[in-house]
Amino acid sequence: MLRSDFHMHSNFSGDSKAALGHMVHGAVAKGLNTICFTDHNDPFFPYREGEEGMFDLDTDRYLESLLQTAELYRDKIDIRHGVEIGIQTHIYKELSEYIRKYPFDFVIGSSHLCLGTDPYYPAFWEDRSLKDGLTVYLEDIHQNVHNFTDYDVYGHLDYIVRYAPGKNKDFRFADYADILEDILKTIIDKGKGIEVNSAGFRQGLGAPNPCADILKLYRSLGGEILTTGSDAHKPEDIASDFTQTEALIQSCGFKYYTVFKNRQPEFIKID
Ligand SMILES: [Zn+2]
Ligand SMILES: [Zn+2]
Numbered sequence: 001m002l003r004s005d006f007h008m009h010s011n012f013s014g015d016s017k018a019a020l021g022h023m024v025h026g027a028v029a030k031g032l033n034t035i036c037f038t039d040h041n042d043p044f045f046p047y048r049e050g051e052e053g054m055f056d057l058d059t060d061r062y063l064e065s066l067l068q069t070a071e072l073y074r075d076k077i078d079i080r081h082g083v084e085i086g087i088q089t090h091i092y093k094e095l096s097e098y099i100r101k102y103p104f105d106f107v108i109g110s111s112h113l114c115l116g117t118d119p120y121y122p123a124f125w126e127d128r129s130l131k132d133g134l135t136v137y138l139e140d141i142h143q144n145v146h147n148f149t150d151y152d153v154y155g156h157l158d159y160i161v162r163y164a165p166g167k168n169k170d171f172r173f174a175d176y177a178d179i180l181e182d183i184l185k186t187i188i189d190k191g192k193g194i195e196v197n198s199a200g201f202r203q204g205l206g207a208p209n210p211c212a213d214i215l216k217l218y219r220s221l222g223g224e225i226l227t228t229g230s231d232a233h234k235p236e237d238i239a240s241d242f243t244q245t246e247a248l249i250q251s252c253g254f255k256y257y258t259v260f261k262n263r264q265p266e267f268i269k270i271d
Helices: 020-029 058-070 092-101 132-148 171-190 213-221 243-249
Strands: 006-007 034-039 078-086 108-111 192-197 226-229 255-261 264-269
Touching: 006 020, 006 078, 006 108, 006 192, 006 255, 034 108, 034 255, 058 078, 078 092, 078 255, 092 255, 108 226, 108 255, 132 171, 132 226, 132 255, 132 264, 171 192, 171 213, 213 243, 226 243
Parallel strands: 006 034, 006 226, 034 078, 078 108, 192 226, 226 255
Antiparallel strands: 255 264
16 A cells, blocks of 8 residues: 655645645545655746735745644654745756755655646647647656756656646657657656656546556666655545555556655655
């Protein structure tokens, strides 16, 4: 059983209403033994009117509250301190300064934007097929993994398919195999990893992010660092679809999943 959820949000993220304590209760109720909060920090996000600052993390207050929460629940569950940073090709320096300033256990680097736009907004897809959208998205990630290393795992690699019209219906792995191979090799060569994000199941993809073909390719290239996360923004979503996710990563060849402490990976056997 997967007993670690390493991608969780609380109301320190502008898109969650859940207090840290409520999330912890949810995790304990699901039988987890280790969790890592990874609230959003997306500097220079192109906000729509009225949403300004939604993904700017008050990191000092966040870490202080996390320390108190971890202490309060230490007999019940191991709580680690993470962050999910939004990587953009023009802000590597700012992100590195930020990450090096704080004592995080774990850093997810995610691409939430594509060509400076949030693919969550329908406007992004007006003149674009899934293939066009995914291609520019992966080109951005390609640039990031070659030029930025202040993260531990790359978040939800094929995330953009969640928001394409028809979602992953038109996804053909072979169309992206070359660029994905380069991205994954680079991640491995630089000692980084990826996550398997089970929210894809909740989003109706019938798969996690990234999907099985990408996970298999990563494993076949020698990829070992794989964290497991639900991307829960509320207690009921913690560890969602972890049973399916566990079976799927095993079928892709993984015998271990990974957790992090002080930015160092620890490998846990899947039994
Ligand atoms: Zn994300
Ligand atoms: Zn997230």
